[in-house]
Amino acid sequence: MKRVAVIVFPGSNCDVDALVAARDAGSDAYFVWHRDTTLRQADVVVLPGGFSYGDYLRSGAIARFSPVMTAVAEHARVGGSVLGICNGFQILCEAGLLPGGLMRNARLRFLSRPTWVRVEQTDTPFTCLYERGEVLEIPIAHGDGRYVVDARTAAELEATGRVVWRYVRDNPNGSTNDIAGVTNAGQNVVGIMPHPERRNAPALGGQDGARVFLSMEARHATQHAVDVRARDGRHLRV
Amino acid sequence: MSAFRVEVRVMPRAALLDPQGLAVEHALHALGFGEVAQVRMGKHLVLEVKAATRNEALARARAMCDRLLANPVTEDYDVVVGGGAAR
Helix, strand or coil: EEEEEEECCCCCCHHHHHHHHHHHHCEEEEEEECCCCCCCCCCEEECCCCCCHCCCCCCCCHHHHHCCCHHHHHHCCCCEEEEEECCCHHHHHHHHCCEEEECCCCCCCCCCEEEEECCCCCCCCCCCCCCCEEEEEEEECCCCCEEECCCCHHHHHHHEEEEEEEEEEECCCHHHHHHHEEEEECCCCCEECCCCHCCCCCHCCCCCHHHHHHHHHHHCCCCCCCCCHHHHHCCCCC | CEEEEEEEEEEEECCCCCCCHHHHHHHHHHHCCCCCCCCCCCEEEEEEEEECCCCHHHHHHHHHHHHHHHCCCCCCECCCECCEEEE
């Protein structure tokens, strides 16, 4: 059972969903307030979606200076797993823990709708239970989701397998190379714009996102490699 | 110590798509302002900075831009202190 710290910023609004999704996957998940300076022995840190500090200045620009971010950066530095979802992804980019940045959607509108993403990299703590090339239906809910990087960094991300998810069918926000999620050089810090925690059970319209959380549990499991603690098997692939 | 009025202009990187600027440009064209092109939209911040000299105010304002006010990945900035401009 992994200890999963879900960071709560003023303006986070997917924190409960992320906590529940982690608990459904069998994790010992708990909240950590952004002013705290300790992660309480977390194995995994999740920065949830929302509108931290009202997205003032730029999405994630102010949250990245919250006191807890020093501990998050240290956790990442020593190889600890960190997942940023939507606003969490924006915060990780602003903090320099992931390359690139997120800008206003190319067609300006805030978009809340399903998207389809292809899993491009399975060697991360959040995708190890997926198969490369799988296409998932996971919803987005963002206004600033256009991932941009300079051409050199984009080429490096592609060459080193650091694009984790890519939009297929259509690119909702105009992101570089249809990127929906990336990882850092150590492949322990991952950011994703779509919301896997909103698709982790049939009652939510699908469970394509469940294995993001089940992967956290399965990763590095020494004795329980097969035991992913699915509840009544409902997270297992059909 | 005196207080300097510092103006910071933050603009999206020239190489990056600026959908807001493009929308404004289209609106201007629709209103008959066909002569306009290359509209780009950014942010304008006005700060009051206490410093001993104008140069110190400029250096501090630049540090603020590097740390917080602009994102070096996506934006460029200009800083103007008092009446004169400096880049």
